[in-house]
Amino acid sequence: MTEGRSLKINVPMLARVEGEGALDLEIDRGRLAAARLRIFEPPRFFEKLVEGRAAAEMPDLVARICGICPVAYQMSAVHALEAIGSVEPTGWVREMRRLLYCGEWIESHCLHIHLLAAPDFLGFPDAAKMARQYPEAVRRGLRLQHLGNEIIALLGGRSVHPVGTCIGGFHRAPPAAAVSALRGRLHDAVPLAEELVRWTASLALPHARQDFVSVALRHPSEYPLNEGRIVSSDGLDIAIGEYADHFAEQPVAWSTALYSLYHGRPYLVGPLARLNLNLDLLPPQVRRNLARTEVPMPSSNPYHSIVARAVEVHYALLEALRILDDYHLPESPRVATKTRAGVGYGCTEAPRGLLWQRWETDADGHVVGCRIVPPTSQNQARIEEDLRLSLEAAGLDSPAEALRSRAEAVIRNYDPCISCATHFLTLRIRRRGGPQRARPPEALSTAARSAEES
Amino acid sequence: MSAHGRSEALIPQRSARRESRKNGDVRIVGLGSPQGDDRAGWAALAELAAKPLPACLALRSCVTPATDLLAAMTGARKVVLVDAVAGDVAGAILRGDRSALAASRGALSCHGVALDTLLDLAEACRLLPPELAWVAVTIDPAATVGDTLSAPVAAAVPALARAALEEALR
Numbered sequence: 301m302t303e304g305r306s307l308k309i310n311v312p313m314l315a316r317v318e319g320e321g322a323l324d325l326e327i328d329r330g331r332l333a334a335a336r337l338r339i340f341e342p343p344r345f346f347e348k349l350v351e352g353r354a355a356a357e358m359p360d361l362v363a364r365i366c367g368i369c370p371v372a373y374q375m376s377a378v379h380a381l382e383a384i385g386s387v388e389p390t391g392w393v394r395e396m397r398r399l400l401y402c403g404e405w406i407e408s409h410c411l412h413i414h415l416l417a418a419p420d421f422l423g424f425p426d427a428a429k430m431a432r433q434y435p436e437a438v439r440r441g442l443r444l445q446h447l448g449n450e451i452i453a454l455l456g457g458r459s460v461h462p463v464g465t466c467i468g469g470f471h472r473a474p475p476a477a478a479v480s481a482l483r484g485r486l487h488d489a490v491p492l493a494e495e496l497v498r499w500t501a502s503l504a505l506p507h508a509r510q511d512f513v514s515v516a517l518r519h520p521s522e523y524p525l526n527e528g529r530i531v532s533s534d535g536l537d538i539a540i541g542e543y544a545d546h547f548a549e550q551p552v553a554w555s556t557a558l559y560s561l562y563h564g565r566p567y568l569v570g571p572l573a574r575l576n577l578n579l580d581l582l583p584p585q586v587r588r589n590l591a592r593t594e595v596p597m598p599s600s601n602p603y604h605s606i607v608a609r610a611v612e613v614h615y616a617l618l619e620a621l622r623i624l625d626d627y628h629l630p631e632s633p634r635v636a637t638k639t640r641a642g643v644g645y646g647c648t649e650a651p652r653g654l655l656w657q658r659w660e661t662d663a664d665g666h667v668v669g670c671r672i673v674p675p676t677s678q679n680q681a682r683i684e685e686d687l688r689l690s691l692e693a694a695g696l697d698s699p700a701e702a703l704r705s706r707a708e709a710v711i712r713n714y715d716p717c718i719s720c721a722t723h724f725l726t727l728r729i730r731r732r733g734g735p736q737r738a739r740p741p742e743a744l745s746t747a748a749r750s751a752e753e754s
Numbered sequence: 755m756s757a758h759g760r761s762e763a764l765i766p767q768r769s770a771r772r773e774s775r776k777n778g779d780v781r782i783v784g785l786g787s788p789q790g791d792d793r794a795g796w797a798a799l800a801e802l803a804a805k806p807l808p809a810c811l812a813l814r815s816c817v818t819p820a821t822d823l824l825a826a827m828t829g830a831r832k833v834v835l836v837d838a839v840a841g842d843v844a845g846a847i848l849r850g851d852r853s854a855l856a857a858s859r860g861a862l863s864c865h866g867v868a869l870d871t872l873l874d875l876a877e878a879c880r881l882l883p884p885e886l887a888w889v890a891v892t893i894d895p896a897a898t899v900g901d902t903l904s905a906p907v908a909a910a911v912p913a914l915a916r917a918a919l920e921e922a923l924r
Contacts, residue, residue: 367787431875431878431879432878435879435880438875438879460817461787
């Protein structure tokens with residue numbers, strides 16, 4: 301091995317974005333000695349704010365934890381709180397909750413694919429510059445995203461911080477006319493979702509093979525959204541109430557966020573993990589469309605996450621149509637609830653991965669405590685592991701700016717809530733030992749800007 | 755006198771052009787979120803919705819960044835954006851065009867995605883309307899909690915609505 305430079309890079313906390321990211325790199329004689337990622341975790345404050353408040357307030361409150369995935373927080377919370385009171389929602393409520401989640405998956409995944417991730421793979425600094433050469437692709441993505449927002453608004457009253465969800469079901473049932481109109485627009489968009497899968501698969505995605513454990517929900521008969529057992533690619537199969545027996549959060553000296561580890565090691569949650577563990581539960585139409593690409597699934601390449609997201613957009617669109625094809629007005633959009641002292645668990649598949657919650661209430665229905673483990677913090681250790689592998693592969697003697705750009709792209713691939721801005725990461729590099737030698741940065745994307753839009 | 759009548763008196767020479775506009779040709783888009791003074795754009799829209807408006811004028815409210823805004827603008831000949839912007843003193847009314855938006859990069863934000871970035875995206879996707887204007891009310895960024903407007907911003911909503919209507923009918 302050639303003698304490389306050594307330096308230490310320290311990064312202060314970032315502002316200006318939805319969430320904050322910071323990264324410390326230590327490069328010692330050409331090898332990465334340390335890569336420490338800090339992500340700010342809003343739910344940690346939230347867990348204290350809700351103590352003493354009525355459980356019935358929680359659906360509206362938890363929706364404000366995240367502007368991109370409010371439904372996920374609502375769904376995990378209502379399932380946990382309903383478990384405490386032994387509340388059994390109707391089949392209609394169950395289907396509408398799946399529909400609501402489909403809307404969020406479509407909206408969140410499309411935002412990530414088109415505004416955040418694709419520019420990395422096509423060699424553009426931001427989506428606006430990418431859109432000048434790929435206007436059709438971006439318009440398609442925005443149209444799909446808008447449909448996701450429409451689904452959320454149909455049931456939630458609005459697409460940001462929706463207010464339609466309550467413990468036991470929904471405050472109101474959508475009118476049949478609105479359902480019919482939306483159904484027509486969703487139907488017309490199916491070819492767009494199919495094209496999206498093929499487009500993401502055609503991107504010049506880096507070749508990588510990493511060894512990681514995938515963790516997701518698994519349901520006996522459907523691609524997981526709201527229900528299922530927690531399974532892993534190394535054989536775990538547990539009820540959601542047993543989560544804490546296998547996944548431990550621990551503090552680390554360099555981060556305000558807790559790290560989640562599975563049996564002491566990093567793990568992956570999110571679309572790629574879900575697809576790796578539930579490929580057989582996708583409808584044949586979705587599997588056929590995926591098979592036409594050259595992207596193998598299950599995959600150990602983290603950069604295939606963008607394809608996994610596109611596949612889930614396709615699935616969510618078809619699932620939404622299936623539910624709306626059978627739509628009828630219910631006798632009541634919700635069931636009665638009762639307060640009780642107890643503990644309940646909720647675990648659903650947020651767009652970014654497993655969102656696990658534990659809630660405890662008193663006999664009057666007030667929150668005694670809650671614990672919320674979001675997918676971004678669960679992926680934090682995995683992201684650090686990927687950073688280590690990816691930056692070493694890219695070349696640690698690259699200039700600091702090139703390392704920062706590559707690190708941002710690696711992190712953005714996991715779609716954490718901090719990735720709302722093009723340059724969200726403040727990077728400090730400390731190098732020590734060995735000669736200083738800079739080499740040209742290796743581009744993440746091998747696709748030139750002259751690549752034809754497919 | 756309604757805001758509509760007052761606007762016509764201010765710009766009588768443009769009334770013939772207004773008559774030739776199609777329904778919904780001009781849109782006033784209120785941007786905002788449920789958080790406190792950040793709902794000022796919606797409040798202005800509610801103010802306008804209570805008044806008789808010309809047929810060419812349509813009102814839209816946007817909750818999310820990116821798609822909802824771009825969808826609200828698509829097909830319009832002119833769009834007036836109405837929003838809240840951080841300022842030193844709450845309640846001041848600001849106006850401008852696209853160039854003013856670029857100059858205020860970072861001050862106007864659609865919830866994490868800068869407004870001028872969204873408009874760059876719209877332009878790149880050929881979704882930008884031929885005419886674009888914006889009006890805003892200054893707010894204290896700390897006043898974006900709760901479900902109600904602060905006193906100075908609530909007092910400024912009628913003026914914000916009038917400014918939006920004037921820009922739309924200019």
